[in-house]
Amino acid sequence: MKPAFCDVVGNLALRNRLRDEILNGKLSHAYILEGARGTGKHMLALRIAAALSCEHASDASAPLPCMRCASCRKILSLNSPDVIFVNRGDRATMGVDTVREIRQDVLTLPNDVETKVYVIEDAHLMTSQAQNAFLLTLEEPPSYVHFLLLCESVAPLLDTIRSRAPTLRTEAIAPQEIESHLRRVNADAEALAKTSARDFSEIVSACDGSIGRAIELLDAKTRKPILARRELARDFVQLCSSRQSHAAAQRLLNAIAQKREETVENLNAILLCLRDLLLCKQTEHAPLCFFGNREEACALAYTFTTPVLLSLCDGIAQTISRVRASANIRLTLTDFFTEAGLL
Numbered sequence: 001m002k003p004a005f006c007d008v009v010g011n012l013a014l015r016n017r018l019r020d021e022i023l024n025g026k027l028s029h030a031y032i033l034e035g036a037r038g039t040g041k042h043m044l045a046l047r048i049a050a051a052l053s054c055e056h057a058s059d060a061s062a063p064l065p066c067m068r069c070a071s072c073r074k075i076l077s078l079n080s081p082d083v084i085f086v087n088r089g090d091r092a093t094m095g096v097d098t099v100r101e102i103r104q105d106v107l108t109l110p111n112d113v114e115t116k117v118y119v120i121e122d123a124h125l126m127t128s129q130a131q132n133a134f135l136l137t138l139e140e141p142p143s144y145v146h147f148l149l150l151c152e153s154v155a156p157l158l159d160t161i162r163s164r165a166p167t168l169r170t171e172a173i174a175p176q177e178i179e180s181h182l183r184r185v186n187a188d189a190e191a192l193a194k195t196s197a198r199d200f201s202e203i204v205s206a207c208d209g210s211i212g213r214a215i216e217l218l219d220a221k222t223r224k225p226i227l228a229r230r231e232l233a234r235d236f237v238q239l240c241s242s243r244q245s246h247a248a249a250q251r252l253l254n255a256i257a258q259k260r261e262e263t264v265e266n267l268n269a270i271l272l273c274l275r276d277l278l279l280c281k282q283t284e285h286a287p288l289c290f291f292g293n294r295e296e297a298c299a300l301a302y303t304f305t306t307p308v309l310l311s312l313c314d315g316i317a318q319t320i321s322r323v324r325a326s327a328n329i330r331l332t333l334t335d336f337f338t339e340a341g342l343l
């Protein structure tokens, strides 16, 4: 079978489906690519565009796209006039004016190759009027035109749009795949994995299945506060587990209590950590969100009963609501620490 989209991580079923549709000339003229930020929608869109014009598409031994022919190189280096990225610029939504430009532009024949691919970024932020204006073009575009509508969720898209463009979902990627991909393609990742295996595995577990997010976190400046927050969450769970002194509890409370948004982030990290411990108690296989190392999580979970974990989750969730609702941060945290028997 001709290998396809080889540098796209995960999403194997989706890659195979696209390969078959492209090679059999069955590719729909429009798709919605739905997936969380960083799950590879842009990368996939660009490779679909390259595959449509690849000079080696009919060569069974070459991957699709081959990534080497003149057409692939031009498209993948973003230098092709026939792959058009449409975005909302610095506006909050994409309006009718942008759609009118697209409707005009599709009438011009492709420049270099036989197809024109429009990649519409943040399609979920198109206004209803813009979506309505887009319908006719989406229904009957010129034969050389393909539309790829990228969005984090299809929910804001009108049914009429969704019925004309099948939805392809990009999936969150398994931690092991993220690890090996990052080490293969990113020198910083390889260096970090060698110098600090723990920080590297923290990044992988904090990126929520998103390669894009993992790459952001490889930047030391972005990484530092996130790793510090995760350390704080671990310290909190350790404190609950081993009942350390009041002084230790007070130090931790001081570290959690920051500006409002930061405090909420700190509490959310604790909640995520506690949820992992609950999951460890329920099942052996559910993927964990906080801990990169399941053994560490299970060992910690063993020190709690399920009712205690549930009550801590409940307490943290209520504390988050109160902090968000402008309550006094230090007082609210002190109440929670006292109720949890830590102070």
Ligand SMILES: [Zn+2]
Residues within 6 Å of the ligand: 053, 054, 055, 056, 057, 065, 066, 067, 068, 069, 070, 071, 072, 073
């Ligand atoms: Zn090619």
